[in-house]
Amino acid sequence: MTTQTEPEVDTQEILKILDSRKKEISVTLKSCAHCSLCADSCFLYRCRKNDPEYMPSHKVINSIGTLSRKKGKVTRDELEDIKEIVWKRCVLCTRCYCPLGIDIPSMIALARKICRSQGVVYQYDEEKREPQK
Amino acid sequence: MFISDLINGPLVRFSFICFFAGTLYQVLSFITLSKTRDRHPARQQRAAPERKKESDLLDRTSFAYRFAMFRLTVFGRYPVMMAVTIIFHLALILTPLFLFGHNILLDVSTGLHFPSLPESVTDSMTMTVLACCLFFLFRRLFVKRVRAITTFSDYMMLSIAGAPFLTGLLAYHHVGHYETMILAHMLSGEIMIMMLPFTKFIHMIYFFINRFILINQNTLGKGGSRVWR
Ligand code: HEM
Ligand code: HEM
Ligand code: SF4
Ligand code: SF4
Numbered sequence: 001m002t003t004q005t006e007p008e009v010d011t012q013e014i015l016k017i018l019d020s021r022k023k024e025i026s027v028t029l030k031s032c033a034h035c036s037l038c039a040d041s042c043f044l045y046r047c048r049k050n051d052p053e054y055m056p057s058h059k060v061i062n063s064i065g066t067l068s069r070k071k072g073k074v075t076r077d078e079l080e081d082i083k084e085i086v087w088k089r090c091v092l093c094t095r096c097y098c099p100l101g102i103d104i105p106s107m108i109a110l111a112r113k114i115c116r117s118q119g120v121v122y123q124y125d126e127e128k129r130e131p132q133k
Numbered sequence: 134m135f136i137s138d139l140i141n142g143p144l145v146r147f148s149f150i151c152f153f154a155g156t157l158y159q160v161l162s163f164i165t166l167s168k169t170r171d172r173h174p175a176r177q178q179r180a181a182p183e184r185k186k187e188s189d190l191l192d193r194t195s196f197a198y199r200f201a202m203f204r205l206t207v208f209g210r211y212p213v214m215m216a217v218t219i220i221f222h223l224a225l226i227l228t229p230l231f232l233f234g235h236n237i238l239l240d241v242s243t244g245l246h247f248p249s250l251p252e253s254v255t256d257s258m259t260m261t262v263l264a265c266c267l268f269f270l271f272r273r274l275f276v277k278r279v280r281a282i283t284t285f286s287d288y289m290m291l292s293i294a295g296a297p298f299l300t301g302l303l304a305y306h307h308v309g310h311y312e313t314m315i316l317a318h319m320l321s322g323e324i325m326i327m328m329l330p331f332t333k334f335i336h337m338i339y340f341f342i343n344r345f346i347l348i349n350q351n352t353l354g355k356g357g358s359r360v361w362r
Contacts, residue, residue: 020362021361021362023162023163023166023361024166024361024362027335027339030332030333030335030336031333031335031336031339031340031343032336033287033290033333033336034279034282034283034284034287035214035218035279036276036278036279036281036282037207037211037214037215039278040207040210040211041207050277050278052277052278052280052281052282053281055278055281055282057282058281058282061282094350095350097207097351098351099207100336100339100340100343100344101339101340101342101343101344101347101349101351101352102343103343103347103349103350105350106349
């Protein structure tokens with residue numbers, strides 16, 4: 001019997017995507033004042049009883065922020081966590097409002113692209129329906 | 134004393150050079166890394182089609198409607214925070230520019246100076262800035278959603294912004310040893326000026342780029358003209 005081994009994460013590939021939009025990412029992460037004024041503009045934040053994990057800036061910081069801080073050296077588990085953030089906690093509706101004009105959806109979309117490049121994709125057909133909390 | 138000589142003269146000039154060169158660098162690198170984009174041709178040609186006005190159930194000019202719409206904006210959702218942040222930023226930028234003490238030094242070294250506000254006014258503005266800093270600090274410590282994204286750098290940012298005001302206030306009121314306090318004030322002011330274009334304070338430059346130049350869903354003004362890459 002063969003045990004299924006998880007494929008390695010291709011750090012170079014991730015780095016290539018990150019580098020293609022380097023300045024944009026660094027400026028986004030730097031200029032975010034961590035003020036949380038974007039919270040209420042996300043309908044998911046409000047539907048989920050104001051859970052901070054659904055706040056637009058929280059999602060960017062923990063997806064693109066993590067990837068860029070670790071320079072692409074993430075494990076598959078970490079990519080799976082990022083997958084949860086960028087697919088389950090954001091629907092790219094582009095309604096979020098940041099007074100500093102940070103383009104949150106474009107960063108989430110970029111994180112999705114990086115996940116996809118590693119074959120980490122959200123499978124809607126495998127979704128377990130849980131009762132709404 | 135060597136250190137005080139350094140802080141007194143060369144470091145002031147160096148920090149201003151840092152600020153202007155850094156700002157120029159950030160603006161130029163934005164321009165080289167972005168490109169202009171015209172509006173989509175289809176959108177340019179087609180004027181919005183005449184629509185027959187249907188009678189509206191809502192009275193969109195009523196105060197109730199306007200107030201309900203206002204409640205949806207960031208000012209309506211976080212009125213206290215927005216009021217504090219506007220007062221904070223106005224006082225933060227205006228106080229050092231129109232401060233009597235600063236204008237004297239500016240006049241001595243360049244021959245030019247801004248008009249000065251009465252010292253009692255700038256003194257209260259200084260205290261206002263410090264009060265706002267305290268408000269931000271407590272918000273960071275006690276509001277759940279703010280704490281969730283707070284990192285060490287946020288506390289650093291608050292201290293670096295607040296330090297010149299605290300030391301300036303103490304020096305003005307001659308609390309403690311004046312010479313030392315003024316040195317601490319100058320040093321903290323220089324550090325802040327140097328850091329403006331490179332650290333989280335970069336939002337001062339990118340606020341305008343993000344909201345007026347880059348095209349995105351929240352662009353103000355004419356809707357922006359450039360995109361990244
Ligand atoms: C870069 C060099 C700087 C120098 C040489 C300098 C020098 C001075 C001097 C001589 C005073 C007058 C103290 C007195 O009246 O006895 C003063 C006060 C003050 N400075 Fe500065 N300063 C600098 C930077 C800054 C910066 C960057 C800020 C703020 C962003 C700042 C904010 C203040 C404030 C708020 C006061 C007055 C406090 C009060 O009246 O209660 N200074 N500074
Ligand atoms: C014209 C330029 C500026 C604009 C439009 C601007 C705008 C903003 C906005 C929208 C926020 C988020 C809301 C908040 O947390 O208060 C913010 C936060 C902040 N800004 Fe500015 N800013 C400008 C310049 C500056 C400068 C020159 C400094 C300091 C030297 C500064 C220091 C801060 C600090 C410390 C915060 C974080 C407050 C917190 O901890 O919540 N800003 N700014
Ligand atoms: S994304 Fe904008 S509104 Fe949200 S925390 Fe960052 S600076 Fe504040
Ligand atoms: S794009 Fe994502 S983060 Fe922004 S409002 Fe929509 S779901 Fe929320």
